[in-house]
Amino acid sequence: MERTERLLDLVALLLDAQEPMPWGELRDAFPEDYGAGTADSAERKFERDKAELLELGIPISFVPADDERAAGYVIDKSAYYLPEVGLTPDELAVLYAAGSAALASGAFPGRQDLAHALRKVGFFSDEPLPAPKVRLELGGVADARELPARLEALWTAINARKSVDLEYYSPHSKALTTRRVDPWGLALRRGLWTLVGFCHLRAAPRTFHVHRIRALTVNAQKPRSADFEVPQDFRLDDYVATWPWEFRFHPPVDVVVELSGDLAPLVSRLFPGQASQGERAQVTVRATDLDGLLKYVLSLGAFARVLSPPQAVERLRAMARRVLEAHGGGAR
Amino acid sequence: MSINVDKGRPQVHERLRRLLFLVPFVAKNPGLSVEEVAREAGVSREELLEELDLLTLVGRPPFQPDDFVDIYVDDGKVYVELDQRLSAPPRLTAAEGVALAAAAALLKPAAGDALTGALAKLETVLPPHAVQRYRDMAKTLDVAMEAPDGLATLSQAIVERREAELDYFTAGRGQTERRRVQPHELFSHRGLWYLAAHCLTRGDQRLFRLDRIASLRLTDARFDAPAASGQRALPGIVDAGGEVRVRFEPAVAPWIIERFGDGAKALPDGAVEVTVPGDSERWLTRWILSFGGDAVVLSPQWAKDAVAQAAAASLHSM
Structure with a gap:
């Protein structure tokens, strides 16, 4: 019997069963599959089937004997069936818009999982769900052909905690390196995907831009056992720079930035964690990449300026002067 | 809806997942055409027919006639007679939940309350044993986008086909005007978000920049689905400034x-x-x-x- 068919039969059988089903009965129910060969090999075959079902989220388990019933296998029906999610129309709309946008963008990890999740949350909706109507630009690089496949492979490896072998291109050195990495997680920042993981070549956690991965193989040995553990306190945010003033490993500088005019109400969006303060907002930013911060402030326009420290003010002034001169304006 | 994803996983895994959805889906929506069901399941017509063939072999021992899944095509439409207790799809797996939550975060912070509410409910429909795994896995996927204000509201307008009123700043006139629109599509291009909509005020298909929408209100007026436009190339915005x-x-x-x-x-x-x-x-x-x-x-x-x-x-x- 084909494996998919047998697994479906098993689900149908256990969903219908009133009592735990002893191993002996399962063997009798599937004589060709679990009844043939040695007892050992049959049991191993069943264990593999059970593992496959568990991976699909099907709550199959073994319950020991008690006074009332014999030991056997059950599918917990209350944990199996998807209940009505009870999403309001706007909740469904936002999940749906975002989910379909991510799928349509092509560059999103876990697309199979996402597609199934959308089908399931839409299952109880009486209206047909519309086609994707939000389109995002993700993966902002010229050559993104390999990106969807890389993201999908990394997603699989992260979920199964399997190591990957990478060929990684560095635009600094214009060289390829080969390294083994334990993938801990993926982050999207400013349209680019970053892999964070433990790099065996450097013997330390490292970040990798997914679009710079030129080749990728997931360790195929022992697919069901994990190659590594992710540290308990791991947070992607600790490794990926969200803002241009973060992460150049320079000593931090506290910079005071003032936002006025139409930027003042946007303070909490332009500098997260900072509260709105009315018409003139002053924020103190701890910058580990001062130039990154200054370029950002410059790009915000004349309603954003740096108040202190003096060397940051001077640097920003020099930057603005350089732009001005390069575009035909005189020094002022 | 149409969800097509390139195939990457082991065959058995994907097929099982698809089939466990297919039976309850057809049972809940009897009489959809083969094409419609295929689109829902994210497979081609031929693949769907193969899956239906397999499903007719599925049942539970001892495999008496009434022990089989009875799913069939009649006059090009798909029906389920016996679902063998496959009456609803399985709950979301931890991975499905995380992928959806991460995608939803793309619309953060614009989505606000609706997103928070949706994610809280999502966690309640995970199987109890998957909740911890979901929380652990949530740490492995983290997306941050600069989603503009209005994105969530306009998404809702598109999904529910509701007309919206917006105050729009027209650069050419240097002033803000009230427009009533039927929103069709949102997209980002070079860091800017655009809304493609039928503008009732102008009586024409128009593009609106989200950063020029001063205020936005959903109305209760519904509109008919626009004719399918497919994946258009970016409309005439590109050449405007040379x-x-x-x-x-x-x-x-x-x-x-x-x-x-x-x-x-x-x-x-x-x-x-x-x-x-x-x-x-x-x-x-x-x-x-x-x-x-x-x-x-x-x-x-x-x-x-x-x-x-x-x-x-x-x-x-x-």
């Missing part, structure tokens, strides 16, 4: 080459030149300034002037 040539200094050249590929022309001194559409003066100015002097507009003159003016204004404010 092309802008930009030079990038050698210090930033490697990143520009990565971003633009063959579109980045190498110059003899190690710098590169790139041509971008000049459809948005604001975007262009911000973008050039964000390189702090390593990007220089070569032409046209209006773009050079705009950048010079912005730099002068910044300098003046200090």
Whole structure:
């Protein structure tokens, strides 16, 4: 019997069963599959089937004997069936818009999982769900052909905690390196995907831009056992720079930035964690990449300026002067 | 809806997942055409027919006639007679939940309450044993987007086909006007978000920039689904301001080459030149300034002037 068919039969059988089903009965129910060969090999075959079902989220388990019933296998029906999610129309709309946008963008990890999740949350909706109507630009690089496949492979490896072998291109050195990495997680920042993981070549956690991965193989040995553990306190945010003033490993500088005019109400969006303060907002930013911060402030326009420290003010002034001169304006 | 994803996983896994959805889906929506069901399941018509063939073999021991799943095609439409207790799909797996939550975060922070509410409910429909795994896995996927205000509201308008009223700033007239629109599609392009909509005020299909929408209100008026437009190329926004040539200094050249590929022309001194559409003066100015002097507009003159003016204004404010 084909494996998919047998697994479906098993689900149908256990969903219908009133009592735990002893191993002996399962063997009798599937004589060709679990009844043939040695007892050992049959049991191993069943264990593999059970593992496959568990991976699909099907709550199959073994319950020991008690006074009332014999030991056997059950599918917990209350944990199996998807209940009505009870999403309001706007909740469904936002999940749906975002989910379909991510799928349509092509560059999103876990697309199979996402597609199934959308089908399931839409299952109880009486209206047909519309086609994707939000389109995002993700993966902002010229050559993104390999990106969807890389993201999908990394997603699989992260979920199964399997190591990957990478060929990684560095635009600094214009060289390829080969390294083994334990993938801990993926982050999207400013349209680019970053892999964070433990790099065996450097013997330390490292970040990798997914679009710079030129080749990728997931360790195929022992697919069901994990190659590594992710540290308990791991947070992607600790490794990926969200803002241009973060992460150049320079000593931090506290910079005071003032936002006025139409930027003042946007303070909490332009500098997260900072509260709105009315018409003139002053924020103190701890910058580990001062130039990154200054370029950002410059790009915000004349309603954003740096108040202190003096060397940051001077640097920003020099930057603005350089732009001005390069575009035909005189020094002022 | 149509969800098609390239196939990557082991066959058995994907097939099982699909089939466990297919039976309850057809049972809940009897009489959909083969094509409609195939689209829902994200497979081709031929693949669906193969899956239906397999399902007719599925049942539970001892395999008496009534022990089989009874799913069939009649006059091009699909029905389920016996579902063998496959009456609802399985709950979401931890991985499905995480993928959905991460996708939803793309619309953060604009989505606000609706997103928070949806994610809280999502967690309640995970199987109890998967909740911890979901929380652990949630740490492995983290997305941050700069989603503009109004994105969630407009998404809702599109999904529910509700007309919206917006105050829109028209650069040409230098003033804000009230428009009533039927929103069709949202998309981002070079860092800006656009709404494609039928404008009832103008009686024509129009594009709106989200950053020029001053205020926005959903109405209760519904509209009919627009005719399918397919994946259009970007509509006429690209040529509006002509092309802008930009030079990038050698210090930033490697990143520009990565971003633009063959579109980045190498110059003899190690710098590169790139041509971008000049459809948005604001975007262009911000973008050039964000390189702090390593990007220089070569032409046209209006773009050079705009950048010079912005730099002068910044300098003046200090």
